[in-house]
Amino acid sequence: MKEKVIICLHCGNKTSMKVVANHDLMEHEEIWDYSVNYYSPAYITSFFKQWEMYLCPVCTEVTIQRTTSFSEETEPNGNPIKYTDTIFPLGFSENKHLPSPVRDAFEAALKVRNLDGAVCIMALRRTLEKMCKHKNAKGKDLFSKLKDLQSENILPPIMEGISYILRKEGNSAAHADDKEFSSETVKLMIEFTEVILDYVYSLPAKIEKAQLKLNQDVISNEESEL
Ligand SMILES: [Zn+2]
Known part of the structure; x- marks a missing residue:
């Protein structure tokens, strides 16, 4: 069973908690480019969401974490970047x-x-x-x-x-x-x-990251046009 050290926002203890429930969701979107191919999508993107519910052994309250990734947003090694935040209880996500x-x-x-x-x-x-x-x-x-x-x-x-x-x-x-x-x-x-x-x-920090990404896209578009 997956286990992770989390600070419990109900009782304040930092402790190892087990996942007691989880749910995954994967959504796909077809990207079509008729100038390339009329009969099948140019490529398919996927959006992944996962919720994990952790149980605090000290106070027996739960913490829910959500992890998301998008196939078009990747690490240099090609793996999708994963974002994890705590959605319950309300607390420090970002x-x-x-x-x-x-x-x-x-x-x-x-x-x-x-x-x-x-x-x-x-x-x-x-x-x-x-x-x-x-x-x-x-x-x-x-x-x-x-x-x-x-x-x-x-x-x-x-x-x-x-x-x-x-x-x-x-x-x-x-x-x-x-x-x-x-x-x-x-x-x-x-x-x-x-x-x-x-x-x-x-x-x-988010705006800076978005700007960097936009600049990179502009540079790679310019490169592909050359
Ligand atoms: Zn607790």
């Missing part, structure tokens, strides 16, 4: 682009999400503090640092509302000891933080 202090702080927040909402929200605030430091934001507190990132166009104006809410919830998490945070609030705060991190780190 965190490979985050600098490690930011990633560590964010993962620490996710680990305690179901244990202590206030601690989780404080850890989310710490995550944003680390991001501000990494981006050399100026300011005396988190709010003015986030504002500074907006004026530098590292964060878009639409983030203002989000960072205001995060700051407000973060302050009450830090100061009002009695306040209980509903799991809905905690979930929302995690989503907000994720949106900000995606915008600052993952999106630029």
Whole structure:
């Protein structure tokens, strides 16, 4: 049985988990080129999806990972590039682009999400503090640092509302000891933080990758035209 070390976002333990269920899906698409052949497709592309459900032996909750690949997107050795992300529970799927202090702080927040909402929200605030430091934001507190990132166009104006809410919830998490945070609030705060991190780190990395790919395609088209 397939087994893998995963951080369980339900209980926070990093532990070896077994696959208890899985499902595969393969879809094909025929690409026709009538200038070459009228009766059969020029080639066939395939899109592969796989879901694996892992069971945490500590808390007996499940984690679902999805792996995808596309036959036209390959490694230099010709094997399709595989992308794996965790789709349940909501958590760190695209965190490979985050600098490690930011990633560590964010993962620490996710680990305690179901244990202590206030601690989780404080850890989310710490995550944003680390991001501000990494981006050399100026300011005396988190709010003015986030504002500074907006004026530098590292964060878009639409983030203002989000960072205001995060700051407000973060302050009450830090100061009002009695306040209980509903799991809905905690979930929302995690989503907000994720949106900000995606915008600052993952999106630029994805765009750069797409541009590289487009440039390569242009070069290889030019070569084939010569
Ligand atoms: Zn667990």
